[in-house]
Amino acid sequence: MHDLVSQPIASGTRVGAVMADIRGRIASRRLAPGARLPSVREFAQALGVSKSTVVDAYERxxxxxxxxSRRGSGFYVEGTTRPLSLQSLRPDLDRAIDPLWMTRQNLSCGPDVLKPGWGLLPDSYMPDEAVQRALRDIARDPDPAGRLRYASPLGLAPxxxxxxxxxxxxxxxxxxxxVMLADSVSHGLDLVLRYLIEPGETVLVDDPCYFNFLALLLSHRARVVSVPFGADGVDVEALARxxxxxxxxxxxxTAGxxxxxxxxxxxxxxxxxLTLAERHDMIVxxxxxxADFEPEPSPRLAAADGLRRVVLVGGFSKxxxxxxxxxxxxxxxxxxxxxxxxxxxxCHSGSNLSxxxxxxVLSSGTYKRHVEALRGKLARDxxxxxxxxxxxxxxxxxxxxxxPYLWAELPGGLDAAAVARFALEEDVLLAPGDVFSASRSSTxxxxxxxxxxxxxxxxxxxARAIERAG
Amino acid sequence: MHDLVSQPIASGTRVGAVMADIRGRIASRRLAPGARLPSVREFAQALGVSKSTVVDAYERxxxxxxxxSRRGSGFYVEGTTRPLSLQSLRPDLDRAIDPLWMTRQNLSCGPDVLKPGWGLLPDSYMPDEAVQRALRDIARDPDPAGRLRYASPLGLAPxxxxxxxxxxxxxxxxxxxxVMLADSVSHGLDLVLRYLIEPGETVLVDDPCYFNFLALLLSHRARVVSVPFGADGVDVEALARxxxxxxxxxxxxTAGxxxxxxxxxxxxxxxxxLTLAERHDMIVxxxxxxADFEPEPSPRLAAADGLRRVVLVGGFSKxxxxxxxxxxxxxxxxxxxxxxxxxxxxCHSGSNLSxxxxxxVLSSGTYKRHVEALRGKLARDxxxxxxxxxxxxxxxxxxxxxxPYLWAELPGGLDAAAVARFALEEDVLLAPGDVFSASRSSTxxxxxxxxxxxxxxxxxxxARAIERAG
Structure with a gap:
């Protein structure tokens, strides 16, 4: 098995650059095992190099x-084991603005690290007593379905x-x-994308957007395009264009x-x-x-559309x-x-226990009070x-x-990734803007x-990190 | 949006057959939106019909x-919304031997239906007391992580x-x-396939095999080939061929x-x-x-291989x-x-609660006794x-x-799907052999x-169903 990453590259040369390009395509599965490579002529033209450079790279x-090479029919990717590497799909990405690195860091760092940019609410903001009561009630339920049995295809009816x-x-x-239950919001989105798109198809996101949208779309090998999203929401003129x-x-x-x-x-x-979606046969x-953060619900696309071309995905992790x-x-x-x-x-069936x-929790008398108190707390925060x-x-x-989220610009045109690097040295994990930006325009x-x-x-x-980065 | 299924088909005619063929390819995404259709000449040759038949079908x-049609460059699938339909990937499949129908039926039928072919063990075979205790212990744990927090990237360390x-x-x-935790065995297998294969790549399964393997591979649009599996395990001569x-x-x-x-x-x-896998650079x-059903473990491929080209997936639903x-x-x-x-x-992160x-349950003193008792019960059963x-x-x-599983042949060359249909009329859901057989050779x-x-x-x-089918 070849380790593509550790192959010596004739770097600095054109041949080396062509080789590196092809290795990247193979590692990212844009060129799958068995796939035919572009012809020498096509590839030379596409990269703006001479045909002999391409021939040299192919031969090496x-x-x-x-x-x-197969006689008379060109060059093919060897059929050996080359798993899908999400990292190699974006080899140019600094880890400070890599959505996957962001998720891994936040999920794995110890209790000493402060995470002011991370999505989950602190334990004290969660309805822990209601969760405890639910677990005790499930433990003593005479019907063991929630403890032992597979869920139904759609999931728990109540x-x-x-x-x-x-x-x-x-x-x-x-x-x-x-309504079909899924294991998480991300899992629901993953199923929907899997159902509706093919690798290479184009998906539009807001810029900035939730950073795991970008990681999810990467794993689907979607082509991502983005549209500016500001204080008044999405820029509708840009959206139309x-x-x-x-x-x-x-x-x-996102809704809400x-x-x-x-x-x-x-x-x-x-x-x-919705008018644009209908005109261009686009799914939303x-x-x-x-949803439950809003005291008064803002408009939902799914509401106006009547769930014809809008799919709504939700969950309760927050x-x-x-x-x-x-x-x-x-x-x-x-x-x-x-x-x-x-x-x-x-995934066969969902979790009856969850x-x-x-x-x-949702049907307990305390949930309504919990979300009302939560909204007040978040307003003060x-x-x-x-x-x-x-x-x-x-x-x-x-x-x-x-x-809970606030989106704020650094003074003096500072680079958030640089500020985040300095802050991390002091065990504060920030969330720099370009993690959320498909066009990397939230620097x-x-x-x-x-x-x-x-x-x-x-x-x-x-404050110290800003000063050091300044 | 076009509803492909309800379009009137000029059935019985060659033109209608060609149209139905293309509609099936579009619905199953073998022809994705925007894809170019085969040329008239190629398609006529492939289907053994005249070029004018194909022209007629394309025009309709x-x-x-x-x-x-695009002038001078052939015919293309319209870029409208055509989601991936697993059903239409196997339109020829009788529902009685459709793995997806099997799963849906078993997960959704009421308590009146007896399910002697279904995989899950009865409630009384499960360590319910240990599960109840675990839920109570998690409810009173001073550390709320198992109740409230996201899991780490690999999952719960203990x-x-x-x-x-x-x-x-x-x-x-x-x-x-x-060891990376997943939400289920199926979810683990799904991640592994997603990581290692592309649509159209070939996956080998035992014949017969667990029926959800076939549904899972269908959703990956893998090309499935199979090798006979009998009382002595896989037929190694056939495997080599x-x-x-x-x-x-x-x-x-499967192991065990x-x-x-x-x-x-x-x-x-x-x-x-393993020798064959190495020679042909195949992943297992x-x-x-x-695993826990075996009093003495049988050989594991992952053990002999040292986890170089073998990936092992497991779980605890049984x-x-x-x-x-x-x-x-x-x-x-x-x-x-x-x-x-x-x-x-x-899916962002796994379930800390699960x-x-x-x-x-696994670390409770009673688990070892539970599985020992379970093995004895299953031997008697x-x-x-x-x-x-x-x-x-x-x-x-x-x-x-x-x-728990037994694999048995009906007398007199009877068709298990026919027997299953009769049994279902009396609220007994059987598991006919071809649900498990990629080559449908377990009829x-x-x-x-x-x-x-x-x-x-x-x-x-x-007995009655056998008599009626006889």
Missing amino acids: LVAEGAIA LREQIALHLGARGVAAEPDR VIAAERPRIYLT PQNPTGATLSAATAHRV VEDDCF TVSGAMRNGFVVARPDWIEGLIDLKLST AQVAHR RALTLARLRACGLAPMLEPRSG GFLRFNAAACAEPRIFEVL | LVAEGAIA LREQIALHLGARGVAAEPDR VIAAERPRIYLT PQNPTGATLSAATAHRV VEDDCF TVSGAMRNGFVVARPDWIEGLIDLKLST AQVAHR RALTLARLRACGLAPMLEPRSG GFLRFNAAACAEPRIFEVL
Whole structure:
């Protein structure tokens, strides 16, 4: 087996550059085992090098065993073991702005590291007593289904009924049999993308957007295009231009307070987005995982569209628990049928235990009080954190009406990745803007989770990091 | 949007047949939106029809809007919304032998239906008391991580340490950092396939094999080839021929008592399989979810290979619980790194709650006694069920040494799908052989789960169904 990364590269030469290009395509599976390489003439033209340079590179790769020539029919990738490497799909990405590195760091760093940019709320913001009670109730339930048995294809019916009710309150009319449970919001989005797109197809995202959207789309090998998203939401003029030019198959966006900016959708924008989606036969996938943060629901695309070309995906990791992955997908009936097949074939069935916990917490008398208290706490956290950020010289893009996230620009055109590197030396893990930006145009921004910013040391470290980066 | 299924088809005509063929390719995404259709000449030749028939079919599909012609460059699939339909990937499959239908039926049928062919063990065979205790202990744990927090990238460390110990007892030497938790065995297999294969690549399975392998490979659009699997395990001569001829990228097989036959691997076969895998640069994926059923472990390919080209996937749905999906993947370190990236990008993180329950049950003093008692119960169940099957005229392929499954042939060359249809009329859901067979060569067989065969009515219904089908 060849380790493509450790092969000596004739670097600095044109032949070396061509070889490196091909190795990258093979490692990222853009050239799969057995695939035919471009002809020498085509490739020379595409790269702007001479044909002899390409011939030389191909011959050296044959000698290495990475590719093989077949008499009269060109060059082919050797059929050896070359797994899909997400890293090699974006080899140019600095780890400081790599969504996967971001997730790994946040999930694996120890308790000494402060994480003011990370998405999860602190334990004290979660309905722990209701979760404890749910676990005790499931333990003593005479029906052992939640403890022992596989879930049904759609998932626990009482939870789906609750979700349908919650959705109804946000104007999304969906019968419980159009709600399919998934193991998490990400899992729901993954199933939807798997159902609707092929590698190489174009997906449109907001810029900035939730950073794991970018990692997820990378794993689908989607072609990602983005549209500016600001204090008033998505830039609808830019949206119209990008859709007309790029013909994306899907627009992956968020409902409620957007991650990372905290901006919400207006009814006028919603109408405009749906009109464009209809005109260009584009599907909209709407991530609604922050629904319960909103005191008054902002417009949902799924509501206006009636779930014809909008798929809504949601979950409860922010308001119930992050430890027991619960998500759901709401879509038109024929798509739900196809999604069930995909779910059953790829993960067999969901977790009855997680669904039972979510159902019991949501139906407990205390959940409504919990989310109301949570909204109040987050409003106070946002106000305090905004003041502290301004004191450090940062300029918030807007003052969000709900949710934990704040999106703020560093002073003096500083690079957030550089500031984040200095902060990490002092055990503060920041979230630099370009992690969230498909076009890497948020270089000067940072995302903050106001609920994770109580510790004053965060702002001392931030101030020092800004000074060092300045 | 065009509903491909409901379009009127000029059935009975050659033009209609060509149109139906193309619609099927579009619905199953073998022809993706934007893809170029075969040239008229090529397609006419491939289907053995005249060019004018193909021209006629293409023109009608253009009129329908399913495809479009571009001047001078042929016909293309319209870029409209055509999701991946697993059903339409196998349109010829009778639902009685459709793995997806099988899973849906078993997961959704009511308590009145007896399921002697279904995989899960009855509640009374599960360590329910230990699960109840685990839930209570997690509820009162002063550390709320198992109730509230996201899991680490690899998953709960103490559970991975336990898994490493269990694997060591079966001869598989793996450090805990080579064990990655997944949400289920199926989810682990899905991640591994996603990491290692592309659509269209060839995967080899045993014939018969676990039916969800076939559904999973369908969702990956893998090309499936199979090799006969009998009372002595896989037919190694056939295996050598199939590998040489088909060059599969992966051999997906089972460790321990095979599902559905109950046969186990011998050391000699294991050596032969690994030698072939090395010679042909083939990866082996070994599903070890029945490990704890074996009193004495049979040989593991992962043990002999040292986890170089073998990936082992396991879980606990059969011996701990089916309600809280727990699985794991063990592989070489560089692959584990790539698998973590895929897991984080497609489902963000695993369930800390499920992992904590599994950890607590596995480390409870009662688990060892539980699995020992379970093995004894299953041995008695197998003996009783074998006797009852023989009394109905069925011939078991072998008498398995462990596990719940029995694989038995109907008398008189009867078709198991026909027998299953009659039995379903009396609310008994059987598992006909061809659900398990990629080549549909197990037409006369049925799988039984000896633990789910206590009810005498099953055999009364089976006897009647055999008589009616005879």
